Amino acid sequence: EEIKLFCPATIANVSCGFDVLGLCLEQPGDEMIIRKSKTPGIQITKIVGQDLPLETEKNVAGVAGLALLNDLKELKAGFEIEIYKKIKPGSGIGSSAASAAGAVFGINQLLDEPFSAKELIPFAMQGELLASGALHADNVAPALLGGFTLVRSYDPLDVIKLPVPEQLIGTVIHPQLEVKTADARSVLKHSVSLKNAITQWGNLAGLISALYTSDYELLARCLHDEIVEPLRSVLIPGFNEVKATALKNGALGSGISGSGPSIFALSKDEATANQIAAAMAEVYRKFEVAYDIHVSKI
Numbered sequence: 001e002e003i004k005l006f007c008p009a010t011i012a013n014v015s016c017g018f019d020v021l022g023l024c025l026e027q028p029g030d031e032m033i034i035r036k037s038k039t040p041g042i043q044i045t046k047i048v049g050q051d052l053p054l055e056t057e058k059n060v061a062g063v064a065g066l067a068l069l070n071d072l073k074e075l076k077a078g079f080e081i082e083i084y085k086k087i088k089p090g091s092g093i094g095s096s097a098a099s100a101a102g103a104v105f106g107i108n109q110l111l112d113e114p115f116s117a118k119e120l121i122p123f124a125m126q127g128e129l130l131a132s133g134a135l136h137a138d139n140v141a142p143a144l145l146g147g148f149t150l151v152r153s154y155d156p157l158d159v160i161k162l163p164v165p166e167q168l169i170g171t172v173i174h175p176q177l178e179v180k181t182a183d184a185r186s187v188l189k190h191s192v193s194l195k196n197a198i199t200q201w202g203n204l205a206g207l208i209s210a211l212y213t214s215d216y217e218l219l220a221r222c223l224h225d226e227i228v229e230p231l232r233s234v235l236i237p238g239f240n241e242v243k244a245t246a247l248k249n250g251a252l253g254s255g256i257s258g259s260g261p262s263i264f265a266l267s268k269d270e271a272t273a274n275q276i277a278a279a280m281a282e283v284y285r286k287f288e289v290a291y292d293i294h295v296s297k298i
């Protein structure tokens, strides 16, 4: 008995929602095959496309899957996982989350769904903890639930699925360098000014309202981040120019995707999203930086 999965890329933070907001892209994504096995536990039998550890305890899919099995006390259950990695680790579009979410989703299916999609989030977060040293859910939640998600609270975990305005489309450019989430978190400050906090929660609340009302102009006014982006953008070559180019070409907003180095833009139609993609790519061609680019519905 086996299951074949598509494990989508995700954009965490979405400017004003550091560690709480995330969205799921329709592409790119990994593929994963999970099959029941007679050997108890989890075996990662194959990883194609990236050089990642096969050892269960060192692999985000393995760790997330084990967290699920331990909770169920299904000590005899066993699974083999094959991962066909298309999302590059360290790209900022939820590579580890795709693997962690895929593993728990697939295993849950093969066990006839003892858990709801929301209940799978804490298991997938164990994979994120291994990958980045932080128990953040803003990639695994949208990967498991689809669309936009909000982590209203981490303790207790309270995740809310949000509506997606119909025309919204994302553009993501990945300059070919790797920024580890742990490194991108170590540059952050641990306190914020009241002034910046007011701006940020105003924008986050406005963005949530914009999603419910499909108010694209409000959405555009809210896509700002004065707390994390200024500290992290220095790690990304050409960030300011790529962002300015996206805005000049009609983006509703643009910012760092997750912990970077990918840069995302949101727009209202496919033609604009493609135009933004071409303009962003032109910036990196000028700087002679290699890149991957994706245009995707949310």
Ligand code: HSE
Pocket: 012, 013, 018, 019, 020, 092, 094, 136, 138, 139, 181, 184, 185, 258, 259
């Ligand atoms: N919220 C996390 C961070 C996402 O920005 O560090 C990492 O993908």
